[in-house]
Amino acid sequence: MSRNEFQRSVRVSIIKRATKSLPSGFSYVCCERCGMDARGRFVVDHIDPDALQIDKSRTLTAEEGQVLCDPCNKVKTAQDVINIAKAKRIEARHLGDRDPRTAKIAQRPKVPRSSSKLDSIRVLGSALKRQGFIPAKEAAE
Numbered sequence: 001m002s003r004n005e006f007q008r009s010v011r012v013s014i015i016k017r018a019t020k021s022l023p024s025g026f027s028y029v030c031c032e033r034c035g036m037d038a039r040g041r042f043v044v045d046h047i048d049p050d051a052l053q054i055d056k057s058r059t060l061t062a063e064e065g066q067v068l069c070d071p072c073n074k075v076k077t078a079q080d081v082i083n084i085a086k087a088k089r090i091e092a093r094h095l096g097d098r099d100p101r102t103a104k105i106a107q108r109p110k111v112p113r114s115s116s117k118l119d120s121i122r123v124l125g126s127a128l129k130r131q132g133f134i135p136a137k138e139a140a141e
């Protein structure tokens with residue numbers, strides 16, 4: 001499924017929110033996490049990771065985004081990756097999926113060594129004899 005990106009107008013309003021103006025008229029975009037001047041290198045980040053959104057068709061609001069500088073974005077992305085992986089594991093387990101490396105596979109019932117194929121044929125033969133499908137003489141063999 002594709003990412004649900006912010007509409008341009010929403011992105012612009014997020015950047016405006018993060019923009020600080022100096023009395024001199026100079027303005028700069030601040031990281032909304034650390035408060036530092038992003039020095040023109042920033043991203044408009046999904047506060048709640050896009051990968052964890054269930055409904056990706058809805059329109060995102062400015063409150064769901066934030067301006068992050070490069071270092072803050074790297075830190076948040078690393079944490080997001082962990083959270084997304086965990087959410088996917090929980091979802092898979094909820095749906096009944098098990099990790100094949102750790103899943104316990106139902107074992108075929110152990111057949112005692114004494115009961116071989118031949119024994120099974122004998123049991124079947126005597127059952128058929130009892131029910132009259134095979135004459136007693138033949139089944140005895």
Ligand SMILES: [Zn+2]
Nearest residue numbers: 031034069072
């Ligand atoms: Zn920052």
